[in-house]
Amino acid sequence: MTINTIEGDFSANQGRYAIVVTRWNSFVVDHLQSGAIDALKRHGISDEQITVIKVPGAYELPLVCQRLADTGQYDALIALGAVIRGGTPHFEYVAGEAAGGLNSVALTFDIPVVFGVLTVDSIEQAIERSGTKAGNKGAESALVAIEMVNLLTQIGTGEAAE
Numbered sequence: 001m002t003i004n005t006i007e008g009d010f011s012a013n014q015g016r017y018a019i020v021v022t023r024w025n026s027f028v029v030d031h032l033q034s035g036a037i038d039a040l041k042r043h044g045i046s047d048e049q050i051t052v053i054k055v056p057g058a059y060e061l062p063l064v065c066q067r068l069a070d071t072g073q074y075d076a077l078i079a080l081g082a083v084i085r086g087g088t089p090h091f092e093y094v095a096g097e098a099a100g101g102l103n104s105v106a107l108t109f110d111i112p113v114v115f116g117v118l119t120v121d122s123i124e125q126a127i128e129r130s131g132t133k134a135g136n137k138g139a140e141s142a143l144v145a146i147e148m149v150n151l152l153t154q155i156g157t158g159e160a161a162e
């Protein structure tokens, strides 16, 4: 007996991708954005399939992603930002609300919302994760988006099984 396996792949360059990018900490987030775009295009996604939206900070990501998801015009959202801990508990609130809000959008609108928001303790950690020795979380997020679009396409809506 062969076990049925369903998994996303990178063979199909389908889908419409919105990359939602914060202006906060642009010195690293801009590198996340370029990494994400490069990864999408290296996997066959065309310029016409990509839309970039700029928001003030990570706290604004969920609302804008909610509005984008509600349009029905995108197959995946990639949320990119960098929340860098300072001297007060503000980090916890910004990072926590961004993560929770983005997950809520994904579940509410049945759309992949990839969490590409760095949550780090220092600028050095942010730099390491935006294209230097710890990779580029923007590029990684783009690959997650492609895989999820293909996976969910394969799973379907379940209507056909009824």
Ligand SMILES: Nc1c(NC[C@H](O)[C@H](O)[C@H](O)CO)[nH]c(=O)[nH]c1=O
Pocket (backbone or CB within 6 Å): 022, 024, 025, 056, 057, 058, 059, 060, 081, 082, 083, 084, 085, 094
């Ligand atoms: N400190 C960081 C912020 N703070 C700003 C908030 O995201 C938000 O724009 C403001 O509270 C107004 O609603 N944002 C980041 O993305 N990264 C930070 O390190």
Ligand SMILES: CC(=O)[C@@H](O)COP(=O)(O)O
Pocket (backbone or CB within 6 Å): 083, 084, 085, 086, 087, 088, 089, 090, 091, 092, 094
């Ligand atoms: C993540 C933040 O909001 C943080 O950068 C703010 O810094 P501080 O906690 O020193 O006000």
